[in-house]
Amino acid sequence: MDSHFLEVRNLKKYFKxxxxxxxxxxxxxxxxxxxxxxxxxxxxxxGKSTLGRCVLRLIEPTDGEVLYEGRDIxxxxxxxxxxxxxxxxIIFQDxxxxxxxxxxxxxxxxxxxxxxxxxxxxxxxxxxxxVLELMETVGIAERLINTYPHELDGGRxxxxxxxxxxxxxxxxxxxxxxxxxxxxxxxxxxxxxLKKLQKELGxxxxxxxxxxxxxxxxxxxxxxxxxxxxVEMAPAAELFRNPMHPYTKALxxxxxxxxxxGNSERIQxxxxxxxxxxxxxxxxxxxxxxxxxxxxSAGTPPLLEVEPNHLVACHCIKPxxxxxxxxxxxxxxx
Amino acid sequence: xxxxxxxxxxxxxAAETGENVLEVKNLVVHYVLKKExxxxxxxxxxxxxSGRSLGLVGETGxxxxxxxxxxxxxxxxxxxxxxxxxxxxxxxxxxxxxxxELAKIRGADISMIFQDPMxxxxxxxxxxxxxxxxxxxxxxxxxxQAFDRAVEMLELVGIxxxxxxxxxxxxxxGMQQRVVIAIALACNPRVLIADEPTTxxxxxxxxxxxxxxxxxxxxxxxxxxxxxxxxxxxxKMCDEVAVMYAGRIVxxxxxxxxxxxxxxxxxxxxxxxxxxxxxxxTELKPIPGLMADPTKLPVGCSFAPRCSYATDAxxxxxxxxxxxxxxxxxxxxxxxxxxxxxxxxx
Amino acid sequence: MRKSKSATLISKxxxxxxxxxxxxxxxxxxxxAVFGLAVLALFILIMVYTFIFMTPADVSKIDSKSRYLPPxxxxxxxxxxxxxxxxxxxxxxxxxxxxxxxxxxxxxxxIGTFFGSIAGYYGGWTDQIIMRITDxxxxxxxxxxxxxxxxxxxxxxxxxxxxxxFTVISGFVRxxxxxxxxxxxxxxxxxxxxxxxxxxxxxxxQVLPNSISPLIVxxxxxxxxxxxxxxxxxxxxxGVPVPLPEWGALISAGRNYLTTAxxxxxxxxxxxxxxxxxxxLLGDGLRDALDPKxxx
Numbered sequence: 001m002d003s004h005f006l007e008v009r010n011l012k013k014y015f016k017x018x019x020x021x022x023x024x025x026x027x028x029x030x031x032x033x034x035x036x037x038x039x040x041x042x043x044x045x046x047g048k049s050t051l052g053r054c055v056l057r058l059i060e061p062t063d064g065e066v067l068y069e070g071r072d073i074x075x076x077x078x079x080x081x082x083x084x085x086x087x088x089x090i091i092f093q094d095x096x097x098x099x100x101x102x103x104x105x106x107x108x109x110x111x112x113x114x115x116x117x118x119x120x121x122x123x124x125x126x127x128x129x130x131v132l133e134l135m136e137t138v139g140i141a142e143r144l145i146n147t148y149p150h151e152l153d154g155g156r157x158x159x160x161x162x163x164x165x166x167x168x169x170x171x172x173x174x175x176x177x178x179x180x181x182x183x184x185x186x187x188x189x190x191x192x193x194l195k196k197l198q199k200e201l202g203x204x205x206x207x208x209x210x211x212x213x214x215x216x217x218x219x220x221x222x223x224x225x226x227x228x229x230x231v232e233m234a235p236a237a238e239l240f241r242n243p244m245h246p247y248t249k250a251l252x253x254x255x256x257x258x259x260x261x262g263n264s265e266r267i268q269x270x271x272x273x274x275x276x277x278x279x280x281x282x283x284x285x286x287x288x289x290x291x292x293x294x295x296x297s298a299g300t301p302p303l304l305e306v307e308p309n310h311l312v313a314c315h316c317i318k319p320x321x322x323x324x325x326x327x328x329x330x331x332x333x334x
Numbered sequence: 335x336x337x338x339x340x341x342x343x344x345x346x347x348a349a350e351t352g353e354n355v356l357e358v359k360n361l362v363v364h365y366v367l368k369k370e371x372x373x374x375x376x377x378x379x380x381x382x383x384s385g386r387s388l389g390l391v392g393e394t395g396x397x398x399x400x401x402x403x404x405x406x407x408x409x410x411x412x413x414x415x416x417x418x419x420x421x422x423x424x425x426x427x428x429x430x431x432x433x434x435e436l437a438k439i440r441g442a443d444i445s446m447i448f449q450d451p452m453x454x455x456x457x458x459x460x461x462x463x464x465x466x467x468x469x470x471x472x473x474x475x476x477x478x479q480a481f482d483r484a485v486e487m488l489e490l491v492g493i494x495x496x497x498x499x500x501x502x503x504x505x506x507x508g509m510q511q512r513v514v515i516a517i518a519l520a521c522n523p524r525v526l527i528a529d530e531p532t533t534x535x536x537x538x539x540x541x542x543x544x545x546x547x548x549x550x551x552x553x554x555x556x557x558x559x560x561x562x563x564x565x566x567x568x569x570k571m572c573d574e575v576a577v578m579y580a581g582r583i584v585x586x587x588x589x590x591x592x593x594x595x596x597x598x599x600x601x602x603x604x605x606x607x608x609x610x611x612x613x614x615x616t617e618l619k620p621i622p623g624l625m626a627d628p629t630k631l632p633v634g635c636s637f638a639p640r641c642s643y644a645t646d647a648x649x650x651x652x653x654x655x656x657x658x659x660x661x662x663x664x665x666x667x668x669x670x671x672x673x674x675x676x677x678x679x680x
Numbered sequence: 681m682r683k684s685k686s687a688t689l690i691s692k693x694x695x696x697x698x699x700x701x702x703x704x705x706x707x708x709x710x711x712x713a714v715f716g717l718a719v720l721a722l723f724i725l726i727m728v729y730t731f732i733f734m735t736p737a738d739v740s741k742i743d744s745k746s747r748y749l750p751p752x753x754x755x756x757x758x759x760x761x762x763x764x765x766x767x768x769x770x771x772x773x774x775x776x777x778x779x780x781x782x783x784x785x786x787x788x789x790x791i792g793t794f795f796g797s798i799a800g801y802y803g804g805w806t807d808q809i810i811m812r813i814t815d816x817x818x819x820x821x822x823x824x825x826x827x828x829x830x831x832x833x834x835x836x837x838x839x840x841x842x843x844x845x846f847t848v849i850s851g852f853v854r855x856x857x858x859x860x861x862x863x864x865x866x867x868x869x870x871x872x873x874x875x876x877x878x879x880x881x882x883x884x885x886q887v888l889p890n891s892i893s894p895l896i897v898x899x900x901x902x903x904x905x906x907x908x909x910x911x912x913x914x915x916x917x918x919g920v921p922v923p924l925p926e927w928g929a930l931i932s933a934g935r936n937y938l939t940t941a942x943x944x945x946x947x948x949x950x951x952x953x954x955x956x957x958x959x960x961l962l963g964d965g966l967r968d969a970l971d972p973k974x975x976x
Contacts, residue, residue, distance in 0.1 A: 043536035043537060043539075044507075044536055056874065058870060058873055058874055081876075082876040085874065085875060085876040089874060090870075090874050092867045092870070092871060093867075094867055097866050097867045097868065098866075098867035098868050098870070099868055099871070100871075100872075100886055100890065101868075102889050111872075111875065115875060115876065115877060153625075154394075155624065161871075164871070164875075183393040183563065184393060184563060184604060185393065185604065185607045185620050185621040186624075187620075188607035188608075188609075188618040188620030189620040191609070191618055192617070192618055192620060210536065212537070212611070213608065213609045213610070213611045214609055216609065217610075217618070218609075250538055254537045254541040255537065255566065255611060256541075256544075256564070256566030256569060256570050257569065257611065258565035258566045258568070258608060259569055259593065260569060260589050260590055260593045260594060266541050266545065268541075268545075269542075272506050272508070272509070273506070
């Protein structure tokens with residue numbers, strides 16, 4: 001089997017705090033094939049944003065390997081990393097704070113090109129040409145070339161961010177909640193743009209979001225995270241058809257459908273998210289879970305393939321098990 | 335104040351279900367700046383009956399928050415100017431009262447909660463004291479009585495009463511929002527305005543908080559004006575819906591009217607922009623263009639520049655309110671042609 | 681590939697007027713700032729005038745017959761205890777105040793901003809060491825520090841500038857550090873890192889330009905206080921050597937005659953006040969004008 005486009009092995013990121021270590025990302029494994037999209041879902045504090053930045057080495061991982069086209073980027077030196085940066089880019093969540101307020105659209109999109117000397121012996125005209133090309137690709141009118149970010153709306157600012165990311169001709173883009181700060185109608189425009197770019201340029205995406213309906217629309221595979229761990233991973237359609245982990249089930253039931261009487265009884269989670277500081281070795285979701293068995297406080301559940309391509313990290317769910325028949329207490333809850 | 339009087343004041347509203355507790359008529363609010371005028375709210379009218387809930391839906395810049403502030407007569411002046419219109423809360427004309435009289439009504443008859451609980455709470459006061467403060471402002475009682483009520487309110491919103499002497503930063507986001515709700519409901523107001531109350535919260539916490547709000551609303555018979563951009567929240571929480579665009583209500587009706595029998599092209603566009611959970615392959619059909627600039631609204635229908643159904647008549651004059659049933663109103667010139675209909679979504 | 685229209689034509693069509701011109705256009709709508717700028721410009725003109733047309737001799741022309749004369753057409757500001765024309769002396773004194781306001785504060789600002797930015801951006805031990813030194817510097821009373829430096833180095837304009845410069849550094853270190861701290865966690869800094877920029881370059885090309893506003897306000901506020909501080913030191917006898925007409929020294933010389941010859945303190949005092957006031961007004965206006973966001 002040929003190697004994957006991106007492979008992450010046992011990625012960990014701990015932040016030191018006075019009270020102990022915050023286990024932001026705690027042993028994450030996954031692979032992505034070229035041209036595909038991995039959706040990473042979870043609520044605040046689950047570590048998805050940190051994960052995205054660790055994969056690009058914008059934050060130094062504490063441990064683990066990130067194999068990009070076979071090479072471990074965590075072992076590269078500064079110069080090699082700088083070269084590689086051109087191939088791996090990021091689109092940020094907040095179109096208001098991710099653009100330098102004192103630079104115009106032209107400066108912002110030209111900056112990566114100029115800084116990386118992408119066009120050898122470039123004249124001003126060459127660079128401007130390229131910027132105009134990029135603006136056309138992402139859909140910014142050329143008359144806006146000398147405006148400042150604060151003079152534009154959120155949707156246009158996000159397009160600038162996308163143009164910046166594209167200017168280096170990357171192969172791989174981490175999208176960190178790229179549409180969460182935008183209005184619904186603009187969200188749809190940007191999502192369509194991202195999909196179009198993926199098709200035309202053969203990009204590979206990691207799509208980080210907390211919005212389940214968006215991730216369903218956009219991803220091939222979905223990874224659900226909770227407090228630094230991956231709790232479930234499956235192809236998108238499969239995850240929505242057959243969610244297995246209790247947290248995934250709760251997340252899906254919390255989605256409010258824009259339908260009259262479309263909202264069924266919600267699964268109520270008990271309590272609040274537990275602390276990510278030096279957590280004990282047990283299932284981190286146990287304290288809020290409605291299903292429990294003896295094994296749940298006996299150690300962190302491993303991520304196992306319970307059904308083909310469908311991985312779940314839960315002591316109460318084992319491969320080959322038919323939940324409905326063998327563990328009836330799991331259906332009724334505590 | 336004993337438990338008995340608490341219960342009494344809690345159910346006091348039940349007898350008057352069906353009356354109008356909030357009436358907004360022809361409200362116009364502009365922000366007058368040095369170089370331009372922002373026409374934030376342009377002729378908004380709606381009523382809210384006791385115990386019912388109305389969802390005010392729209393995107394950024396539609397004028398929803400300005401409307402809410404105008405109802406409480408809290409529009410910052412300068413630069414905000416209420417050009418015309420009336421707001422009636424439980425019989426009080428909010429726009430005509432003096433600040434002293436308004437202070438008595440705010441908190442007691444009508445309350446408002448905002449999006450970010452972190453900034454709504456005073457970081458140097460315990461949550462119990464913040465709730466008690468609201469009680470003492472409107473009811474004649476001692477501090478310990480008010481504090482007892484505060485503890486009761488906390489229990490009501492699902493926080494253990496023992497935590498009343500903790501500070502806001504010791505609570506998580508969801509719990510802070512519950513405290514905010516407790517403060518707002520402490521004096522049992524007839525109307526609660528909630529401005530995007532769960533937008534800043536996680537999905538599972540949002541579900542908890544909305545569930546709690548729903549229960550409380552039923553128990554205390556509070557009318558709810560829910561401002562949001564999220565149609566899912568509206569579907570869960572509201573009986574009636576009003577869709578706003580560029581300061582006007584473009585469609586208004588019951589939940590069934592607006593969701594199942596959508597008439598306005600903007601509402602249709604909103605639904606089409608949403609990725610569908612149950613059908614991943616439908617292509618998103620976003621509304622082309624951008625929200626109308628409130629400083630330069632066009633002569634005719636504000637939505638016409640983005641509307642695929644727009645005709646010359648639409649662009650020429652301002653559309654009028656049109657009632658297609660007792661409850662369902664749409665503001666669209668295209669409906670002058672009796673054969674016109676939108677394609678619908680789904 | 682785009683059609684080969686000369687691309688610079690496109691952005692020229694939509695060209696903005698140029699950063700400095702835009703700043704000026706914004707600045708001139710602020711009446712206070714314009715006033716401040718006008719007064720400072722006037723002072724600079726006066727200083728130039730004194731360089732061209734005056735000699736130290738003019739300033740020290742003693743005339744024992746005309747002592748303590750009140751203002752008149754011959755002597756617009758009157759005369760002092762040695763019969764010297766106060767008007768000429770006050771005008772000559774602008775050079776000292778301008779030197780302090782721009783020179784001393786400038787030195788302090790550059791040194792302070794540099795160390796403050798480094799401390800704020802890199803944090804850790806660098807931050808600790810720089811800030812503790814700054815704390816020590818800050819806790820020394822300004823006037824005393826000034827007096828000590830002047831005593832060690834001897835009186836003179838340069839010494840006075842160094843002394844004032846020293847007292848100003850700690851404010852800039854703190855200001856720059858706070859500014860950089862608040863900006864460095866912004867996402868656009870992360871964005872710069874993502875395209876491969878080095879940390880050092882990020883500090884000076886991304887972070888500092890965005891932290892400049894509070895620094896400008898600090899600069900102009902310090903201009904105002906430095907003029908006053910210099911006047912104070914001169915008043916106490918630690919400023920420029922005695923016969924030189926620094927405004928503070930003039931006030932000091934006239935303090936015993938407040939009731940009998942008030943013009944001796946009044947006119948230098950008015951000039952000090954004007955200088956401080958216009959620096960402050962200009963600073964406020966500049967801060968607003970430099971920020972492209974505050975376009976309304």
